Amino acid sequence: xxxxxxxxxxxxxxxxxxxxxxxxxxxxxxxxxxxxxxxxxxxxxxxxxxxxxxxxxxxxxxxxxxxxxxxxxxxxxxxxxxxxxxxxxxxxxxxxxxxxxxxxxxxxxxxxx
Amino acid sequence: xxxxxxxxxxxxxxxxxxxxxxxxxxxxxxxxxxxxxxxxxxxxxxxxxxxxxxxxxxxxxxxxxxxxxxxxxxxxxxxxxxxxxxxxxxxxxxxxxxxxxxxxxxxxxxx
Numbered sequence: 001x002x003x004x005x006x007x008x009x010x011x012x013x014x015x016x017x018x019x020x021x022x023x024x025x026x027x028x029x030x031x032x033x034x035x036x037x038x039x040x041x042x043x044x045x046x047x048x049x050x051x052x053x054x055x056x057x058x059x060x061x062x063x064x065x066x067x068x069x070x071x072x073x074x075x076x077x078x079x080x081x082x083x084x085x086x087x088x089x090x091x092x093x094x095x096x097x098x099x100x101x102x103x104x105x106x107x108x109x110x111x112x113x
Numbered sequence: 114x115x116x117x118x119x120x121x122x123x124x125x126x127x128x129x130x131x132x133x134x135x136x137x138x139x140x141x142x143x144x145x146x147x148x149x150x151x152x153x154x155x156x157x158x159x160x161x162x163x164x165x166x167x168x169x170x171x172x173x174x175x176x177x178x179x180x181x182x183x184x185x186x187x188x189x190x191x192x193x194x195x196x197x198x199x200x201x202x203x204x205x206x207x208x209x210x211x212x213x214x215x216x217x218x219x220x221x222x223x224x
Binding site for chain 1: 147149154155156157158161201203205209210211212213214216
């Protein structure tokens, strides 16, 4: 059974640009959530999607957005990149029922220069 | 405000030692507590605990949850160098459908 797949794995962007990250959850999983990991703040919740609906959003500016498609694949977008957006962006998938095991993808390493 | 606190934040041990990692939490609408191991990449799932007092075991690793006192411990016996990693404790908050993470505990196992 394939795990959570994230693309691209590494990318370098310039301040002001935008970036789109993709996540394919484990087959059968309908919940996809996104987390940002930085050395200073640790892992912080960005948003969660279930059946194409955003159920919750973390405390991030509107430059961070996402969506989920009918096949449960998800994308997140960051516009007008800032240096502080440099981080590991992790996607997690679960069945979405509440107390489910949550599995993480390998992450997308974003560097903003 | 939701809080997950891990202690100690770092630990250096020798191969063969036993270690205990602590995680306390104050999270509204607790659903489950999860432990992950992270080695310079994505967090790898170790355990999920939902019921108090029931120990989960996997090889040399075990974990238990105390929902009355709001904490969990992760034990690693007979440590190996391959156990060197950051161990993350997270609580799943219902309603918000999100994991609230602790800062992580960096374990270094020396040969």
